[in-house]
Amino acid sequence: MTETPFVYLASQSPRRAQLLEQMGVAHRLLVPNAQGDIAEDAEAIEAVRPGEAPAAYVRRVTLAKLDAAVARLARRGLPPAPVLCSDTTVALGRTILGKPADAAEAAATLRLLSGTTHRVLTAVALQHGMQRQVEVSVSQVRFDPLGDAQIDAYIASGEPFGKAGAYGVQGRAAAFIPRIAGSYSGIMGLPVYETAALLRAAGVLP
Secondary structure (H helix, E strand, O other): OOOOOEEEEOOOOHHHHHHHHHHOOEEEEOOOOOOOOOOOOHHHHHOOOOOOOHHHHHHHHHHHHHHHHHHHHHHHOOOOOOEEEEEEEEEEOOEEEOOOOOHHHHHHHHHHHOOOEEEEEEEEEEEEOOEEEEEEEEEEEEOOOOOHHHHHHHHHOOOOOOOHHHOOOOOHHHHHOOEEEOOHHHHHOOOHHHHHHHHHHOOOOO
16 A cells, blocks of 8 residues: 655644645654754754845755754654644845743834734745755735733734734734735645645645
């Protein structure tokens, strides 16, 4: 019997795993662990370089994370399969808004986004053997003006932490968003359309 095609997902995001399941794609997690992996400095990879544009940033970070994942796969001696990696950033103009370090940073980020239209950029990259492809999805998200009480309550929910731009479109922040233009799944963290195209090229999807 031929084994069902699968991919390695180099992400700890439950949202990305959920979207792959929605697509009917079998996957196995390929994330750092404490059992023999060389320390991988995610903070250094995600640091913004001076003058770096948001699209160049998210592409660079995604490919750097893919490099780390491919090296991880080789170290562990796992069966070969395509490796999928993705990264999301939020940008207001050329300003990149990353994951907030604390409540004060989350509040500052949400105040910047209040009453504006910003971009959410998600890069997805796939390595299949020696072949590597990357796509970038760009969406526009409009936020209503937010009052201090709304911001404080949202931060108290814990939802802003670990998320670029200090919010998750699939959670409570949906109540702040009157409209989006682009890919809802891309805003969540894995653009399904672009990901499917990469997976079809690798023979994982028909």
